[in-house]
Amino acid sequence: MGDYTNETKKISGKKVLKKIINRIVHPNIISLIVVAVIVGGLFFFIGKISNSEVEPEHKEVVTQLSLKDIGTLSTQEAYVTVVEAMDEDRKLYDAEDAPKVPFTNSVCVFSHDFQITAGYDFEKIKPNVEPKTDSKKGVITVPLPDAKILTSGMLSDKEEVYYEKESIFNNLSEENKAELRAEMGDKAENIAIDNGLLDKAKSNAKKVLKNFIYNIYDSNDYDIVFEDVKG
Numbered sequence: 001m002g003d004y005t006n007e008t009k010k011i012s013g014k015k016v017l018k019k020i021i022n023r024i025v026h027p028n029i030i031s032l033i034v035v036a037v038i039v040g041g042l043f044f045f046i047g048k049i050s051n052s053e054v055e056p057e058h059k060e061v062v063t064q065l066s067l068k069d070i071g072t073l074s075t076q077e078a079y080v081t082v083v084e085a086m087d088e089d090r091k092l093y094d095a096e097d098a099p100k101v102p103f104t105n106s107v108c109v110f111s112h113d114f115q116i117t118a119g120y121d122f123e124k125i126k127p128n129v130e131p132k133t134d135s136k137k138g139v140i141t142v143p144l145p146d147a148k149i150l151t152s153g154m155l156s157d158k159e160e161v162y163y164e165k166e167s168i169f170n171n172l173s174e175e176n177k178a179e180l181r182a183e184m185g186d187k188a189e190n191i192a193i194d195n196g197l198l199d200k201a202k203s204n205a206k207k208v209l210k211n212f213i214y215n216i217y218d219s220n221d222y223d224i225v226f227e228d229v230k231g
Contacts (some may be wrong), residue, residue, distance in 0.1 A: 065129050065140065067122040070212060074117040076201035078192040082184040083111040083162075086177065088192050090170045104170040112181060113158035114188035118201035127213070129222075138222040142209055143229040147201035152189050154181060224230045 090104035125143060132138030166172060206226055214223055 016033055058113035064212065065127045065216065067125050067127070067209070067212070070122040071206070072119065072121045072123075072150065073205075074119040075147065075208060076197055077115060077155075078121065078195065078197045080114045080116065080188040080191050081111050081158075082114065082188050082191070083109070084180055084184055086172055086180060088172060088176070090172060094212040099192045101169070104167050105136040106166040106170045106172050107163065108161065108166070108172055109163040110159060110161045111152050112184055113155045114185060115151070115153055115155055116149060116189055116197060117151045118142075118192075118197050119150050120147060120201075120205055122209075123172065137220075138217070140217065141225045141227055142211060142213075144202065144205065144209075145229050147191060147198045147205060149193075149197075152185060154185060173227045183231045 084109045086106070088106050089100040091098035091100055127143075128141045130139040130141070209226075210224055213222075
């Protein structure tokens, strides 16, 4: 009888506890809590967006211009053909005015093609930037010396022989041939320069620099001025 009464009390206690829990954790209360969390999250998110919209936009203004990214660049090239002749005789002794030995004359007329390029080491060019104001455009002054020859070389597969007569008593000197080819290289450079190689290289360099600078600065806000300098 005592055991039964105790068991009944345990069951009754559980029912009371369950009722209390059901009253506290009511479905409507749970819904209200979830809605409150969602609304709070939305206000937080909207606040973030609002703050980001009102933050002033920061735009970096480039005040120093470097041309090192361009580096050394050829802005013009030329191909020049130079024709030369070798005419050698053996002499009775080693002197400028020594008599020539008969039947020792050897002749060779040939040409070589040369490739010459001209341009600038842009890293050494330092532009000056005068910032724009509310009343006038900015000015970018670029000191530009004359272009210089960057490379000059003989195209090895472009030799042509027009005439050759070699005496069995006198072979043409390879050393003299090498010296003559070097002279031909110098002549090719002079011919290229006389035909405007350096002038064209400078003109093309201005186009390259304009395109490069206007990728950084707005052409509506800045003018570019090239200044001829000794270099």
